[in-house]
Amino acid sequence: MDLAVVILVEVLYAIASLVLISAGLAVVFGMMKVINLAHGEFMVLGGYTVITAVGLGVNIFVAMLIVAPLVVGLFGLIVERLVFRHLYGRMIDTMLASWGLSLMMIGAFKMIFGNTQTGVTGPIPGLTVGDYQINGYNLFIIVVSLLLLAGMLAVLRGTRAGLIARGTMQRSDMAAAMGHSPDRIYMTTFAVGSALAGLAGAVMAPLVGIVPTAGAGFIAKAFITVIAGGPSLVTGLATASGAFGLVNQAFSFLVSPVIGDVALLVAAVVLLRLMPKGITTRFFRGRL
Amino acid sequence: MAETVLETDGLSMRFGGVVAVDHVSLKVRARELRCLIGPNGAGKSTCFKCLCGLLKPTEGRIFLRGEETTGWDPHRIASLGVGIKMQVSSVMNGLSVHENIWMAARRFMPARAAAQKADEVIERLALGSIARTDLGRLAHGERQRVELGIVLAADPWLVLLDEPAAGMTADEVDRMGDIIREMTRTAAVIVVEHDMQFIRSLASTVTVFHRGRVLMEDHVERVMADPVVRDVYLGKQA
Amino acid sequence: MRGDARKDTLVVLVLGLAMIFGLPLLIDPHQLTVLVAYGMLALSLGLIWGFGGVLCFGQAAFFGLGAYTFAIAGINIEESTLPLILAVLIPAGFAALMGAFMFYGRLGDVYLAVITLVVSLILFRWLNTTAGQGYEIGAARLGGFNGIPGFPILNVPGRPDLPIWGESLYYVAAFALLIVFLLVSWLLRSSFGRIAIGIRENEERVSLLGYDIRARKTVLFAIGAGIAGLAGALYATWAEVVTPNLFSLQQSSEVIIWCIIGGLGTRFGPILGAAGLAYLKFQLGQQSGIDNMFIMGLVLVIFVLLLPRGLAPEIARFWLWLIGANRRTARRRAPRAGGQNG
Numbered sequence: 128m129d130l131a132v133v134i135l136v137e138v139l140y141a142i143a144s145l146v147l148i149s150a151g152l153a154v155v156f157g158m159m160k161v162i163n164l165a166h167g168e169f170m171v172l173g174g175y176t177v178i179t180a181v182g183l184g185v186n187i188f189v190a191m192l193i194v195a196p197l198v199v200g201l202f203g204l205i206v207e208r209l210v211f212r213h214l215y216g217r218m219i220d221t222m223l224a225s226w227g228l229s230l231m232m233i234g235a236f237k238m239i240f241g242n243t244q245t246g247v248t249g250p251i252p253g254l255t256v257g258d259y260q261i262n263g264y265n266l267f268i269i270v271v272s273l274l275l276l277a278g279m280l281a282v283l284r285g286t287r288a289g290l291i292a293r294g295t296m297q298r299s300d301m302a303a304a305m306g307h308s309p310d311r312i313y314m315t316t317f318a319v320g321s322a323l324a325g326l327a328g329a330v331m332a333p334l335v336g337i338v339p340t341a342g343a344g345f346i347a348k349a350f351i352t353v354i355a356g357g358p359s360l361v362t363g364l365a366t367a368s369g370a371f372g373l374v375n376q377a378f379s380f381l382v383s384p385v386i387g388d389v390a391l392l393v394a395a396v397v398l399l400r401l402m403p404k405g406i407t408t409r410f411f412r413g414r415l
Numbered sequence: 416m417a418e419t420v421l422e423t424d425g426l427s428m429r430f431g432g433v434v435a436v437d438h439v440s441l442k443v444r445a446r447e448l449r450c451l452i453g454p455n456g457a458g459k460s461t462c463f464k465c466l467c468g469l470l471k472p473t474e475g476r477i478f479l480r481g482e483e484t485t486g487w488d489p490h491r492i493a494s495l496g497v498g499i500k501m502q503v504s505s506v507m508n509g510l511s512v513h514e515n516i517w518m519a520a521r522r523f524m525p526a527r528a529a530a531q532k533a534d535e536v537i538e539r540l541a542l543g544s545i546a547r548t549d550l551g552r553l554a555h556g557e558r559q560r561v562e563l564g565i566v567l568a569a570d571p572w573l574v575l576l577d578e579p580a581a582g583m584t585a586d587e588v589d590r591m592g593d594i595i596r597e598m599t600r601t602a603a604v605i606v607v608e609h610d611m612q613f614i615r616s617l618a619s620t621v622t623v624f625h626r627g628r629v630l631m632e633d634h635v636e637r638v639m640a641d642p643v644v645r646d647v648y649l650g651k652q653a
Numbered sequence: 654m655r656g657d658a659r660k661d662t663l664v665v666l667v668l669g670l671a672m673i674f675g676l677p678l679l680i681d682p683h684q685l686t687v688l689v690a691y692g693m694l695a696l697s698l699g700l701i702w703g704f705g706g707v708l709c710f711g712q713a714a715f716f717g718l719g720a721y722t723f724a725i726a727g728i729n730i731e732e733s734t735l736p737l738i739l740a741v742l743i744p745a746g747f748a749a750l751m752g753a754f755m756f757y758g759r760l761g762d763v764y765l766a767v768i769t770l771v772v773s774l775i776l777f778r779w780l781n782t783t784a785g786q787g788y789e790i791g792a793a794r795l796g797g798f799n800g801i802p803g804f805p806i807l808n809v810p811g812r813p814d815l816p817i818w819g820e821s822l823y824y825v826a827a828f829a830l831l832i833v834f835l836l837v838s839w840l841l842r843s844s845f846g847r848i849a850i851g852i853r854e855n856e857e858r859v860s861l862l863g864y865d866i867r868a869r870k871t872v873l874f875a876i877g878a879g880i881a882g883l884a885g886a887l888y889a890t891w892a893e894v895v896t897p898n899l900f901s902l903q904q905s906s907e908v909i910i911w912c913i914i915g916g917l918g919t920r921f922g923p924i925l926g927a928a929g930l931a932y933l934k935f936q937l938g939q940q941s942g943i944d945n946m947f948i949m950g951l952v953l954v955i956f957v958l959l960l961p962r963g964l965a966p967e968i969a970r971f972w973l974w975l976i977g978a979n980r981r982t983a984r985r986r987a988p989r990a991g992g993q994n995g
Contacts, residue, residue: 213958219708219762220957223913226906227953234947343902347774350767385782392775396768400758467861494863501861507854518851522863526844569862 133261134380140265141379142372143272144331148345149352149364150275151324156353157360158296158316161211162222165229166349167342169321171236173199173328174337178245195329196322203321207314215313229342236339244336264333271330275323280361292316296360351395357405366406371395417445418480420573420603421466426475427627428461435461437627438475445572448599450614450635451607453624454648459607460502462624463577466605467499468492479573494522498571498602500562502578508551512542512561515550520568529568536564540594556587563594574604580613592616615639623647658842660976665835673827682823684935686891688928689826693833693884695911695927696920700837701877703917703965704846706853707870708762711769712908714776715744715878717899719885724895727804729791733890734810740886741879748878752871773900780897800896807890818890826887830924833880837920840876849873907931910953916965919972925964 152166163169173195180190206228214221283289295302295312303309328345335341352371356363374394379387402409421443428436436458443449451459464470466477468489476485484492493499507515513533520529520536537546540560545553550561559579566574579595580588588610595617598604608614614621614635621638623630625647631638638644676685694716701707719740726736751772755765784797793801807822809815817825840846851859852866860866889895898904907930915926930949937945956963 210954210958217961220961223909224954224957226909227950227957230906230946230950230953232950234944234950237944238947347771347902351771354764354767383782385778389775389778392771392778396771399764399768400754404761488860489857490860490863490865493861499861505855505858505861507851507858509854510851514847514851518848518859519862521844521848565862 136261136265136269137380138373138376139269141376142368143269145348145352145368145372145375146272146276146364147268147327147330149349149356149368150279151320151322151327152349153353153356153360153364154279154323155317155320157358157363158292158320159215159313160218161215161317162218162225162350163211163320164222164225164346164350165206165232165342166225166324167344167346168229168232168236169199169203169324169342170328170331170345171337171339171342172202172232173325174332174335174341175236175240175245176325177329177332178337191329191332192326196326199325199328200318200322203324204314204318206321207317211317212310212313229346233339233342240339242339244338246332246336248333262334268330268334275326276361276365283360288315348391351392351399355395355398355402355405357402357407357409359407359411362411363405363407366411370398370406417447419443419478420445420447420480421605422478423462423466424476424478426462426465426477427473428458428465428470429473434627436465436472439624439627439629441622441629443573443603443605445603446599446601447603448595448617448619449603449605450617450619450621451605451624452609452611452614452621453630457624458627459624460577461627463575463605463607466492466575467497467501493569496523496569496572498566498569498574500566500574500576500579502581502607504555504558504562506550506558506562506565509549511547511549512553512564513537513546515561516564516568519565523569532568536568539567540564555582556584559583559587559591563591567594567598570601572602574598574602576604577607578609579606580608580610588613589616611639657976661838662835664972664976665831665838669831669834673824673831677820677823680932682820684932686823686826687888688931689823689830690884690887690891691911691927691931692924693830693887694881694908695915695923696830696833696837697877697880697884698908698912699915699917699920699923700840700880701873702912703919703923704841704853705849705870705873705877706856707874707877708766709769709874709877710766710909711771711773711905712877712881713904714769714773714900715748715881716885716888716904716908717773717776717895717897718744718747718878719882720889720895720899721801721885722882723886723889724801724804725790725793727806728793728801731805732811732813733805733808736805737807737883737886740889741882744882744885745875745879749871749875752874756867756870756874770902770905773905774902777897777900777902780900798897800894800898802894804889804893804895806893807886822891826891829883829887833883834920834924837880841920845869845872907949910949912963913953914956914963916963916968918962919965919968921972922963922965922968925968 148170151169152163155161155163176195176198177187177190180194181187185194210224210228211221214224283293291302291307291312294305295307295309302312348371352364352367355371356367371391371394375387375391377387378390398406419442421441423439423441426436426439426441427434439458439462451462453459461470465472468484468487468491471486476483478484479492479495479497482495484495489499507518516533516536517529520532524532537543540563542557542560542564545557550558553561559582563579566576576595580591583591592613595604595606606617618635620632621635622632623638623644630647631641631644694712697715698709698712701709722743723736723740726739727733730736751769755768780795781798783795784799788795788797793804795801805813805816807817807825809817841850848859848864849869852864852869856866885899911927911930912923913926914930915924916922930952934945934949937948
C-alpha cells in the first residue's frame with residue numbers, strides 16, 4: 128500500500144514535470160505556430176534567476192513564483208520584438224533563429240555563471256510514507272502543475288484575453304479584422320509563454336542541477352510533448368504529458384532512468400507515426 | 416463498339432455526414448470526349464478527385480481499362496497512362512517549361528527521348544518563346560497551356576481535366592477546345608467544366624451532376640434543352 | 654544542356670584541384686583534413702535538403718554512425734578497406750529504414766525534421782550509457798561517453814602495414830570530397846536528380862505524373878546518409894577516437910548552421926559554410942574573451958534575419974558567370990530555408 132502511494136506520487140510527478148516543462152512552449156506553438164528552440168534556455172534562465180535572487184536574499188518561493196517568471200517574461204518580450212516579430216509565417220526560419228538564440232544564451236550563461244553546476248536546496252523537506260521517503264518537493268511540483276493547468280483553462284475560458292487568444296489561434300486574420308492587433312497579441316503570447324518557461328525552470332531548479340547546457344534536456348521532451356499534444360492547448364498538454372510521463376516513469380522504475388528517457392523518446396516517435404498531427408486531432412477534438 | 420476505358424460502379428464519397436458523391440456509375444469509351452457538368456457542390460470535382468486517386472471513395476469501385484483501381488494512390492493511376500490536370504494550377508514553379516514537360520514525358524520513356532518529346536510538345540503548343548522560362552514567372556494563360564503540355568507529353572490514353580478553361584481569354588479557350596478535340600484522336604478525355612459555351616463548343620456527351628447523383632447523361636444539345644436540367648441550373652448562363 | 658554539363662565538370666575539376674593543392678599553403682593540412690570531413694557532411698545535407706527538399710535535423714546521426722562503424726569494424730577486421738565501405742553502407746541502410754518509416758507514414762516536413770533529431774538524441778543518450786563490460790560488438794567495446802579509441806586508421810587498401818595519416822590523409826580526404834562532389838553533380842543532372850528537384854518544388858504534382866515520391870525520397874535520404882557516413886569515417890581516422898558527442902545536439906545544430914550560412918540550393922555553399930565556420934570555431938577556440946557558442950548563435954540569428962538564403966545566391970551568381978552559362982536559363986532560385994513552411 129505504501130509502495131503504491133510512492134509509485135503514484137512518482138508517476139504524477141513525472142507527468143507534472145512534463146506539463147511544467149512544456150506549458151510555455153505549448154502556448155507559443157499552439158497560438159502562433161512558433162517553435163522556439165531556445166525554450167530550454169528560457170527555463171535555465173528562470174533557474175539562474177532563482178539562484179541569483181536567493182543569493183541576494185529573496186525568499187525562495189517569491190523568487191520561484193514571481194521573480195523568475197517576470198524576468199524571463201520580460202526577456203521573452205524583448206527577444207520577440209527584436210527577432211521573432213520579423214519571422215512570423217516562416218516556421219523553419221523561426222526554428223533556426225531560435226536555435227541561434229539558444230546557442231547565444233548558452234554561451235552567455237557560460238560567460239556569466241561559469242561551467243560549474245550551481246543549485247539551490249529544495250525548500251520542502253521529505254515526507255515519510257510507511258517505509259518510504261518521498262520528496263516533499265515533488266508534491267509541490269504536482270500542485271504547481273495542476274494549478275497551472277487550471278489557471279490556463281480559467282484564463283482561456285473565462286477572460287476576455289483568453290477569448291481573443293482562442294480566436295487568434297483559430298483565425299488570426301479574423302481576429303485582426305475585429306480590431307485586435309495580431310502584433311500585440313503575439314507579443315503578449317510570447318511573453319506569457321516565456322514567463323511560463325521561466326516559472327518551470329525556476330521550480331525545477333532545486334531538483335535539476337543548473338548548468339549552462341541544462342536546456343538541451345528540457346527542449347527535447349517539451350518539443351515532443353507539445354507536438355504530440357496536438358492543437359488543443361490544455362487537453363493536448365495534459366494527455367501527452369500523461370502518456371509520456373507514464374511511459375517514462377514505468378521504464379525508469381523497471382530498468383533505469385536513462386532507459387526511461389529513451390523509452391519516452393521512442394514512445395514519441397511511435398505516437399507521431401500513428402497520429403502525425405497530435406493526440407487531440409484524434410481524441411478530445413474541439414476541446415480547449 | 417470501342418472498349419470501355421473508364422467505368423465506375425456505385426461510386427460514393429462521404430465526408431462525415433455530407434454525401435458529396437452518391438452512387439455514381441459512369442462509363443466512358445476509348446477516344447470519347449465526355450463533359451461532367453453541374454452546379455457548384457454537385458459533386459463533379461469530388462468525383463474527379465476519386466478518379467485521380469486523390470480521394471479514396473467510401474463506397475463503390477473504379478475500373479480503368481478493365482483493371483480495378485479503387486483506392487489506388489495517384490502515382491499508380493498516373494503511371495497507367497492517365498493524364499491529370501487539376502483545377503488549381505499545380506506545376507513546378509522553380510523549373511522551366513521545358514523541365515516541367517520533360518519530367519512528364521520521362522515517366523514513360525528514357526531521358527533523351529523525353530527531351531525530344533518535350534521539344535515536340537512545346538512546338539505543338541507554341542510555347543517555344545518561353546521554353547526556358549521558369550513557370551513561376553508566367554501569366555495564367557501561359558501556365559494553363561504548359562499544364563496541357565504536361566498532360567500531352569505522357570501520351571495518355573485517358574485525360575482528366577478539371578476546369579481547363581478557367582481564367583482564360585476567349586481566344587485561349589478556343590485554342591484549348593482545338594487541343595482537346597485533337598487529343599481525342601488518341602485518348603478519351605473527361606472534362607469537368609462550368610463554362611457552358613465552352614462545353615457547347617466541344618459538342619460531346621455530357622453527364623449532369625446534381626446533389627452528388629447523375630441527373631442526366633446525353634448529348635449536350637439535348638441536355639441543354641431539357642427543362643429539368645434548366646431548373647437545376649436556374650440562374651446560370653447557358 | 655550537355656555543353657553546360659561539360660563546362661561545369663571542367664570548372665569543378667580546375668577549381669577543385671587548385672584548392673586541394675593551394676589551400677595547404679595557407680592552412681595546416683592536419684586542420685584542413687577535418688574541414689574536408691565537415692564539408693562532406695554539409696554537402697550530404699545540402700543534397701537532401703537544398704536539392705531534395707527533405708528536411709533532416711539529425712544528419713549528425715549518420716555522421717556518427719559512419720564513424721562508429723569504421724571504428725568497430727576496424728577493430729574487428731584490422732584492415733581499413735571493408736570498414737570504410739561499411740561506414741557508407743550501414744548509415745545508408747539505417748536511413749533507408751528510417752525513410753521507409755517516415756515517408757510512407759505521410760509525416761509533414763517539420764515532424765520529419767524533429768524525428769530525425771530525436772533519433773540522433775536517442776543514440777546519443779544510449780551510447781553514453783554503454784561503458785564497461787557487456788557493451789561490445791565483436792572485439793570492440795562501445796566505451797560509453799569515452800567512446801572508442803585505438804582503432805586502425807585508414808591504410809592503403811590491402812596493406813594494413815601502410816597507414817595513411819598526416820598530409821597524405823589530407824590529400825586522400827580532399828580527393829574523396831572532389832569525387833563525391835562530381836558524383837553529386839552527376840546525380841543532380843541525371844533523371845533521378847532532376848525528379849528529386851521536382852519533388853522539392855511540388856510533391857503532389859510529381860506524384861500525379863506517375864512517380865512514386867516516397868520511394869524516391871527514401872533513396873535520396875539513403876544516399877545523403879551514405880555520404881555523411883563516409884565523412885564520419887574520414888573524421889574517425891583523423892581524430893583517432895569516436896565519441897557519442899558525434900550524435901549530440903551540438904553536432905546536429907552545427908550541420909544545420911553550416912548549411913544555412915553557406916546557403917541551400919548550391920553544391921558548394923554548404924561546404925563553404927562548414928569549412929568556414931569550423932575554421933572560425935578553431936580560431937575562436939584560441940581566444941577566451943567571448944564564448945564560441947555565443948558567437949555562432951549570433952551569426953546564425955543574423956543570417957536568418959538578414960540573409961535567409963545564406964551565401965548561396967552570391968555563389969550561384971558567381972558560378973554561372975564562371976561557366977558562362979546561358980543567361981536565359983532563368984536563374985534557379987535557391988530555395989529559402991523556410992521554403993517548405995508547413
